[in-house]
Amino acid sequence: MPVPSRPTLEDVAARAGVGRGTASRVINGGARVSARARQAVEDAIAELGYVPNRAARALVTRRTDAIALVIAESEERVFGEPFFAGVVRGIGTTLAARDKQLILLIAPADRGGHLEDYLTRQHVDGVLLLSLHDDADLPARVQARGVPVVLGGRATESITTGYVDADNTQGARLAVEHLIERGRRVVATIAGPADMQVTRHRLAGYRTALTAAGLDVADDLVEHGDFGRDSGEAAMRVLLERRPDLDAVFCANDPMAAGALKVLREAGRSVPEEVSVVGFDDSALAESTHPPLTTVHQSPEEMGVAMVELLLAAVDDPSVDPGSRLLPTHLVVRESS
Amino acid sequence: MPVPSRPTLEDVAARAGVGRGTASRVINGGARVSARARQAVEDAIAELGYVPNRAARALVTRRTDAIALVIAESEERVFGEPFFAGVVRGIGTTLAARDKQLILLIAPADRGGHLEDYLTRQHVDGVLLLSLHDDADLPARVQARGVPVVLGGRATESITTGYVDADNTQGARLAVEHLIERGRRVVATIAGPADMQVTRHRLAGYRTALTAAGLDVADDLVEHGDFGRDSGEAAMRVLLERRPDLDAVFCANDPMAAGALKVLREAGRSVPEEVSVVGFDDSALAESTHPPLTTVHQSPEEMGVAMVELLLAAVDDPSVDPGSRLLPTHLVVRESS
DNA sequence: TTGAAAGCGCTACCAT
DNA sequence: ATGGTAGCGCTTTCAA
Numbered sequence: 020m021p022v023p024s025r026p027t028l029e030d031v032a033a034r035a036g037v038g039r040g041t042a043s044r045v046i047n048g049g050a051r052v053s054a055r056a057r058q059a060v061e062d063a064i065a066e067l068g069y070v071p072n073r074a075a076r077a078l079v080t081r082r083t084d085a086i087a088l089v090i091a092e093s094e095e096r097v098f099g100e101p102f103f104a105g106v107v108r109g110i111g112t113t114l115a116a117r118d119k120q121l122i123l124l125i126a127p128a129d130r131g132g133h134l135e136d137y138l139t140r141q142h143v144d145g146v147l148l149l150s151l152h153d154d155a156d157l158p159a160r161v162q163a164r165g166v167p168v169v170l171g172g173r174a175t176e177s178i179t180t181g182y183v184d185a186d187n188t189q190g191a192r193l194a195v196e197h198l199i200e201r202g203r204r205v206v207a208t209i210a211g212p213a214d215m216q217v218t219r220h221r222l223a224g225y226r227t228a229l230t231a232a233g234l235d236v237a238d239d240l241v242e243h244g245d246f247g248r249d250s251g252e253a254a255m256r257v258l259l260e261r262r263p264d265l266d267a268v269f270c271a272n273d274p275m276a277a278g279a280l281k282v283l284r285e286a287g288r289s290v291p292e293e294v295s296v297v298g299f300d301d302s303a304l305a306e307s308t309h310p311p312l313t314t315v316h317q318s319p320e321e322m323g324v325a326m327v328e329l330l331l332a333a334v335d336d337p338s339v340d341p342g343s344r345l346l347p348t349h350l351v352v353r354e355s356s
Numbered sequence: 357m358p359v360p361s362r363p364t365l366e367d368v369a370a371r372a373g374v375g376r377g378t379a380s381r382v383i384n385g386g387a388r389v390s391a392r393a394r395q396a397v398e399d400a401i402a403e404l405g406y407v408p409n410r411a412a413r414a415l416v417t418r419r420t421d422a423i424a425l426v427i428a429e430s431e432e433r434v435f436g437e438p439f440f441a442g443v444v445r446g447i448g449t450t451l452a453a454r455d456k457q458l459i460l461l462i463a464p465a466d467r468g469g470h471l472e473d474y475l476t477r478q479h480v481d482g483v484l485l486l487s488l489h490d491d492a493d494l495p496a497r498v499q500a501r502g503v504p505v506v507l508g509g510r511a512t513e514s515i516t517t518g519y520v521d522a523d524n525t526q527g528a529r530l531a532v533e534h535l536i537e538r539g540r541r542v543v544a545t546i547a548g549p550a551d552m553q554v555t556r557h558r559l560a561g562y563r564t565a566l567t568a569a570g571l572d573v574a575d576d577l578v579e580h581g582d583f584g585r586d587s588g589e590a591a592m593r594v595l596l597e598r599r600p601d602l603d604a605v606f607c608a609n610d611p612m613a614a615g616a617l618k619v620l621r622e623a624g625r626s627v628p629e630e631v632s633v634v635g636f637d638d639s640a641l642a643e644s645t646h647p648p649l650t651t652v653h654q655s656p657e658e659m660g661v662a663m664v665e666l667l668l669a670a671v672d673d674p675s676v677d678p679g680s681r682l683l684p685t686h687l688v689v690r691e692s693s
Numbered sequence: 694t695t696g697a698a699a700g701c702g703c704t705a706c707c708a709t
Numbered sequence: 710a711t712g713g714t715a716g717c718g719c720t721t722t723c724a725a
Contacts, residue, residue: 025477027702038712043704051710070477074414075702078717083411094448095640098441101432108431111462123460125448140362140407249644303432307586364718375696380720388694412718415701 026067034067035059046071083142085120086330089134089157090149093127100246100274101302102319106149106171109323117331119144139164145334147171147326148180153214167333169326169341173216181333181341183325187217190315190348191224194269194297197313197350199232203267203295207240209254209279211271218243221271221299240265244275251278259286266294267356273298273305273314280308280355295356310354317348363404371404372396383408420479422457423667426471426494427486430464437583437611438639439656443486443508446660454668456481476501482671484508484663485517490551504670506663506678510553518670518678520662524554527652527685528561531606531634534650534687536569540604540632544577546591546616548608555580558608558636577602581612588615596623603631604693610635610642610651617645617692632693647691654685 032042037056044052045060052060063069077083088110090097097103107123114121122143126134138146138161146161149171158180162168170182198206208225211218222241229236242257244250251270255278258265268283270276276298280290288294290310298305301316329341369379374393381389382397389397400406414420425447427434434440444460451458459480463471475483475498483498486508495517499505507519535543545562548555559578566573576598581587588607592615595602605620607613613635617627625631627647635642638653666678 028704029702032712039703040705040712040714041710044711047704053710056710070473072415072702073479074411074420075717076704077411078409078415078702078719079704081717094441094445095438098435098438098444101435104431104435107435107462111431120459122457125444136407142410365720366718369696376719377696377698377721378694381695384720390694393694409718412701413720415703415718416720418701 025072026069028069028071030067031060031063031069035063077142082144083120084118085122085143086114086145086147086327086334087122087124087138087143088147088149089124089126089138091126091128091152091155091157092150094125096247097125100272101304102272102300103149105302105319106323106326109320110147110327111323113324113327117327119331135160135164139166145169145330147330151215152212153216165337167330167337167341169330169333171322171326173220175216179340181329182343183322183329183346184217184343185317185322185346186348187220188224188227190299190317190350191221191269191271192228193224193348193350194299194313194315195225195228196232197352198267198269198295198297198356199228199234201267201291201295201356204234205240205262205265206234206267206269207242207258207262207265208269209251209258209271209275210241210243212245213243218271225269244271244278246272246275248274248278251275252282253278255279255282259283259288268294268296270296270298273300273302273308273312276312276314276355277304277308280310280312284309291354291356297350297356301351305351305353308355313353313356314351315348316351317346321346362409363406365406365408368397368400368404368406371400414479419481419671420457421455422459422480423451423482423484423664423671424459424461424475424480425484425486426461426463426475428463428465428489428492428494429487431462433584434462437609438641439609439637440486442639442656443660443663446657447484447664448660450661450664454664456668472497472501476503482506482667484667488552489549490553502674504667504674504678506667506670508659508663510557512553516677518666519680520659520666520683521554521680522654522659522683523685524557525561525564527636527654527687528558528606528608529565530561530685530687531636531650531652532562532565533569534689535604535606535632535634535693536565536571538604538628538632538693541571542577542599542602543571543604543606544579544595544599544602545606546588546595546608546612547578547580549582550580555608562606581608581615583609583612585611585615588612589619590615592616592619596620596625605631605633607633607635610637610639610645610649613649613651613692614641614645617647617649621646628691628693634687634693638688642688642690645692650690650693651688652685653688654683658683 032039042060045057145167151174158168168180173182173184242254244254298312298314301314305312305314325344333341369376379397382394482504488511495505505517510519510521563573579591581591635649635651638651642649642651662681670678
């Protein structure tokens with residue numbers, strides 16, 4: 020097959036009877052071009068099926084129109100958790116609408132700084148980071164090298180990059196207040212990994228609600244999981260053993276709640292009669308558990324969309340820092356509470 | 357921060373006391389360079405922390421060093437099915453080792469040819485395609501435009517692109533033979549979507565084994581699902597209703613088998629005493645069902661690795677077509693059969 | 694083996 | 710408002 024060798028801007032300009040500069044202006048900003056010239060160029064583009072050469076453009080603008088999304092978890096976790104699917108969809112569609120390319124990097128840990136090198140020298144215009152653990156100073160280092168960064172979820176206070184986060188404290192508080200209203204008095208919680216901010220925030224909401232109601236906030240009512248379903252099962256077993264008197268469990272996400280539900284059923288504790296269970300996420304999973312799960316709603320899609328918006332603003336104008344956004348949550352009551 | 361403006365090849369050449377051409381040769385092929393010159397250039401690169409500019413290189417080589425992976429399913433399906441995680445990992449690590457960039461495109465359907473345009477004009481060197489349905493002529497069209505394509509799983513016979521596939525027919529045959537050896541006589545199957553080759557192949561293996569044993573291959577023993585767990589539940593209900601006499605079920609993947617297991621339990625049919633169940637994939641899920649699932653092992657990682665190998669061979673030398681590879685499968689016997 | 698030079702296709706700046 | 714021109718950083722002839 021003879022390579023059809025795509026038309027260049029030169030061809031377009033020739034066909035439209037204008038200079039290359041004018042043609043370029045039509046394609047980009049569009050300012051300072053006469054209507055006639057614009058029309059001629061647009062026609063030529065259509066007739067020729069012209070598509071700008073990304074590499075050539077990148078070479079001169081020093082932009083790649085590519086955005087990296089780094090998820091700091093294993094493929095198993097990433098592909099196993101519905102939350103990520105939502106965020107990726109939000110990011111993907113928003114980026115596509117802005118004609119940016121999404122480079123998805125799944126990287127459990129940045130061994131040897133390869134990732135940092137890639138992000139800072141290999142030409143992405145900005146970096147989106149998801150599921151950060153405490154030890155990760157990657158965002159700070161990337162930002163220090165002049166590449167805009169927006170986090171999904173907050174990192175430790177010291178980190179100053181932009182972020183988008185659900186209002187986890189509020190969500191957890193809503194969940195636990197609901198449990199208390201239902202008359203529960205011994206409210207346990209299956210929290211997330213101890214080294215994540217999201218875990219601290221949800222725990223804070225849990226404790227706030229309990230304290231406000233004058234209830235016990237004993238340490239032995241708290242057990243950590245890793246957000247996976249299995250870890251929810253394990254944690255529930257521990258809690259049941261340690262505090263057989265518990266009458267409610269607030270779980271830091273839906274998969275762990277599903278695991279807890281299973282263990283409670285096996286232990287002969289009926290839900291919601293004897294024990295109330297609330298999850299977090301309002302993922303599709305929440306509707307298919309038995310019984311359907313009361314859960315805190317958050318929107319991963321919205322989170323993704325907001326992340327892109329903040330990041331692109333910073334990419335377009337490096338003098339502004341991305342800022343941050345806190346997304347509201349609300350409780351969805353189903354039958355597990 | 358004053359942009360440090362990365363060192364260019366020019367800088368490297370100057371520092372090494374050679375011409376730009378020589379420096380370039382050292383970085384690439386490496387042929388026809390004296391040991392002295394090479395050493396000098398390599399030192400200069402190390403000292404300067406030089407990293408080639410991708411865009412500049414792409415402009416002249418007309419290569420992007422980027423490979424697209426198109427998964428023709430929704431984010432929900434992609435992120436819900438462990439099979440995809442494995443393939444993506446295989447692809448991701450292999451590509452990274454070859455210093456290629458992975459562009460992940462999740463696209464349920466190619467509405468309006470946007471995807472095709474992207475793949476063919478927006479500069480990826482090759483395309484990997486996963487989870488193809490019958491109606492998809494995308495691979496043929498992309499290939500016709502001169503972009504190498506490798507499929508994960510086969511498309512209909514008429515498609516001539518390269519592919520990597522598990523030996524689904526063999527796997528299904530092994531599963532059903534095993535069921536027959538266990539003394540089962542009424543073997544039902546929950547198949548995949550009717551419009552996929554993988555479904556036809558697994559059904560063929562199922563029928564071959566049954567026929568060889570002189571058993572019933574009635575149509576009412578076959579029910580289709582969509583590879584999702586819920587669809588497995590639904591299909592199992594239908595089968596149980598239609599053929600209460602069934603004593604075994606071969607499921608086209610593990611999630612559907614998990615769904616079937618659940619329905620059987622609810623229906624009071626004990627597994628494996630009254631009904632044997634076999635899945636397909638040998639995913640992590642298979643070990644955590646109750647009872648643990650006998651299943652056909654395939655390796656998504658290997659599949660991903662093989663896909664990349666075939667594709668890159670074709671990318672490196674456009675005159676060879678990618679060819680294809682059939683990966684063996686084997687049965688893993690656990691307690692559900 | 695090597696350096697010089699010619700572009701790759703584009704944007705941005707310059708007079709005009 | 711517009712066309713000409715100068716690179717962006719690199720690979721790849723081509724002579725030497």
